[in-house]
Amino acid sequence: MAPKRYSYSDVKKMTxxxxxxxxxxxxxxxxxxKLPDGRLVAVKLLNISKEKGEEFINEVVSITRTSHVNIVSLWGFCYESGKRALIYEFMCNGSLEKLIYDEDPLRSWRHLAWEKLYQIAIGIAQGLEYLHCRCNTQxxxxxxxxxxxxxDEDFCPKISDFGLAKLCHRKDGVVSMWDARGTMGYVAPEVFNRNFGQxxxxxxxxxxxxxxxxxxxxxxxINATASRTSKIYFxxxxxxxxxxxxxxxLxxxxxxxxxxxxxxxxxVGLWCIQTDPSHRPSMSMVINMLEGSIEGLQIPPKPVLSSPPRSPADSSISALIDI
Structure with missing residues (x-):
């Protein structure tokens, strides 16, 4: 279903x-x-700027083309007099980062059981595979x-935040980009330097x-406060x-x-971060690797860009570009 357009006064009322x-x-x-029908929602109110305006349109256009259990649902939006808001289904267990990072080294427990973590990894892979292969537009x-x-309440993962997404009409999935986009620490080498590939x-x-x-x-x-230099880059x-x-x-x-x-x-993670994009598996292959037998998985070549920063003061980009 297409997301509904709400007025700013509607947004104020629902929040x-x-x-x-x-x-x-x-x-x-x-x-x-909360919507008038009682459904809980998460309302993302965007800062007003030209860039965020472009991201707003990008997110609405991208996500309205999707329908998958591992993609968050956009139920509405507001675009009125410079006010921009996105209205999503409410996810009661919040975002993944709140459950996987444990800053206290004295605690020996995990927020999520290994089996649950594994199912979340598969769910995210299925969502990405859908975006890459089974959407009308990649x-x-x-x-x-x-x-x-x-x-969500069952810890089913849903991919959100499509502000930086790009629609791709070519079958090979190669896109031309003038700007690097993404979050440092997760950005592929080729995104900020085309010498690494397309x-x-x-x-x-x-x-x-x-x-x-x-x-x-x-x-x-990347953990600059690690006790040993060898542990800085996981x-x-x-x-x-x-x-x-x-x-x-572990x-x-x-x-x-x-x-x-x-x-x-x-x-699987080490195969995915291979420096050469052509050496990385597709998301379809990732799903097969995760769901298949451990005996069928080989240790991949060591990623070339896996050197840790030379000092704790170095930024995360040092670990990416230090060959």
Missing amino acids: DSFRNKIGQGGFGSVYRG ILHFDVKPHNILL VSSKSDVYSYGMMILEMVGGRKN PHWVYKRLELAEDLG QGIASKEENEIARKMIL
């Missing part, structure tokens, strides 16, 4: 004059609200990260790989563990099955 703020970002603020998201994955759906695959490695590690991939650290056939050293693994899940997610 009780923006009383219940549930999120904040560079784009603006998110408020909890959609490249360009901002896949834990903050943009929302979880920008395509494989750029989303890279972001997905970085994200599921963070899901496994329970931390940001993909580099965990690759060495696999290479030397060492214990993964918290919360209590069984052979959980160890298998963690190892499978790591291997």
Whole structure:
């Protein structure tokens, strides 16, 4: 169903004059609200600027072309006198990043069980595979990260925030872009430097790989406060563990099955962040790899761009471009 257009006074009414703020970002603020029929909604009120206006139109156009269990539903929008708002279905368990990052090293528990984490990874992959292969128009998201994955009451993941998305009409999925887009730490090398290859759906695959490695590690991939230099960049650290056939050293693994899940997610993540886009699997292949046997997964070549920053003060981009 096409999203309904609401007036700004309607938006104020459904959010009780923006009383219940549930999120904040560079784009603006998110408020909890309720439609006249009783359905709970999340209302994203965008800051007013030319750029955000373009992102607003982009998000409405992109998401109205989708219908999938792993894509968040847009129920309405407001575009009135410079006021712009997007009205989404409410996701009671919030965004993924709130459940996977644990800043306290003394805690040995995870917010999510390994089996649930594994099902979330598969659900996100299915959502991306739908955008890349089964939409009427191929959609490249360009901002896949834990903050943009929302979880419903059953922890079913839904991809959100299509402000940076790009529609692609070519079958090979290659797009021309004048600007780099995405969030540092998840951006594929070719997006900011075309010498690494063409920008395509494989750029989303890279972001997905970085994200599921963070899901496994329970931390940001780049941690400048790590006690040992080798632990600063998680993909580099965990690759060495696999290479030397060492214990993964991850918290919360209590069984052979959980160890298998963690190892499978790591291997898939490392395949997804290969430097050359042509060496990365498609999202269809990612799903097969996740759902298939661990015996069928080989350790991928070490990504060329997996060097950690030289000092804790270095920014995350150093880890991406330091060859």
